[in-house]
Amino acid sequence: MSYRKDFKLEGVIPATLLSFNDDMSINEKESRSHIKSCGFTDGISAITVNGHSSEIHACNLDEQKKILEISLDEVGDKVPVINGVYSDGSLEAAKIASMAQDLGASALLCFPPQSMSMGGSLRPEMAIEHFKRISDASDLPLICFNYPLSGGLSYPFETLLKLFDEVPTIKAIKDWCNDPMVHEKHIRIFQNLPKPVNVLTTHSAWLMSSLVMGANGLLSGAGSVIAPLQVRLFNAVKNNNLEEAKAINDKIFPLVQLFYKPPFLDMHNRMKETLVILNAIQKAIVRPPLMKLPLDEIEELKKTVNKINLDNKLNFVKTVG
Secondary structure: OOOOOOOOOOEEEEEOOOOEOOOOOEOHHHHHHHHHHHHOOOOOOOEEEOOHHHOHHHOOHHHHHHHHHHHHHHHOOOOOEEEEEOOOOHHHHHHHHHHHHHHOOOEEEEOOOHHHHHOHHHOHHHHHHHHHHHHHHOOOOEEEEEOOHHHOOOOOHHHHHHHHHHOOOEEEEEEOOOOHHHHHHHHHHHOOOOOOOEEEEOOHHHHHHHHHOOOOEEEEOOHHHHHHHHHHHHHHHHOOOHHHHHHHHHHHHHHHHHHOOOOHHHHHHHHHHHHHHOOOOOOOOOOOOOOOOOHHHHHHHHHHHHHOOOOHHHHOOOOOO
16 A cells, blocks of 8 residues: 555656667666656655557556556655556456556556447446556546547546546546636536546647646646656746746746657657767667667757757756655
8 A cells, every 4th residue: 555645646756768778678677777766756756667659558457566666666665656557458447447546556447348439428328437446456536538529539528527426436536638728617517616626638739728727736747758847837827936837837848849849759859869868868669560760850859959949957856865
């Protein structure tokens, strides 16, 4: 059982990347270093492992368990660790949830089952059953990962309200609705329910706008590269310091424009290449079907990193007492 089980799901939460060897096995040494760097960044609230950013779709259950174990080993006594629950079947999702709780995770990020993409939004009982299976297997706080409507994996507004009512361990939503109007509605309604549900934005391509709407936190793969800047931006918005927030956003803007340009699926591939540029890892190896970035994209990332004066020293600094 995690000593941080009851921490509040708010603030800045980076989602970590995963380093691979040439044979595509997990590079444990580099992954540990990266996880430690993210976890010891001043001002963050927690880290997330076994998410999209660590290519969870390409990692088997044993590997997911190993990733959580090494994350807890590196930072688990200093910062809460949130573990992703990614499975197309609810029974398997429940097993992952139980495993994560037994190992010492502090919360669970629950992905929507891919099987719901073919009309699951019309059957709210499917989402409720999925989350109940997870909550029955673990009493850890849950984060509901809400996808854009266009992909067929979104939970409609009324379904989310039913979920919050029937699964009280849902304490936050990772909001990727990708619709500013809906996003603001989520922030205004969910965070002011009798039992509030925090909105953790993952709209990293327009993060400042999202935070100004009032989101109580962010959970972002970009945090694996620019967590300190995200912390500064979050605090500036929270303190109503618009001038400082705009200055920080101006620094972030060129890089996230590259991270999140089409094809969107290469976003974490680009972040990994940026870590190579910053000398944080040696190689940006991804598991197929993801593929190595074209050289012109890598060169564009290098130019942008140099232009905004981003460096490894800036991005991962914390004094551990």
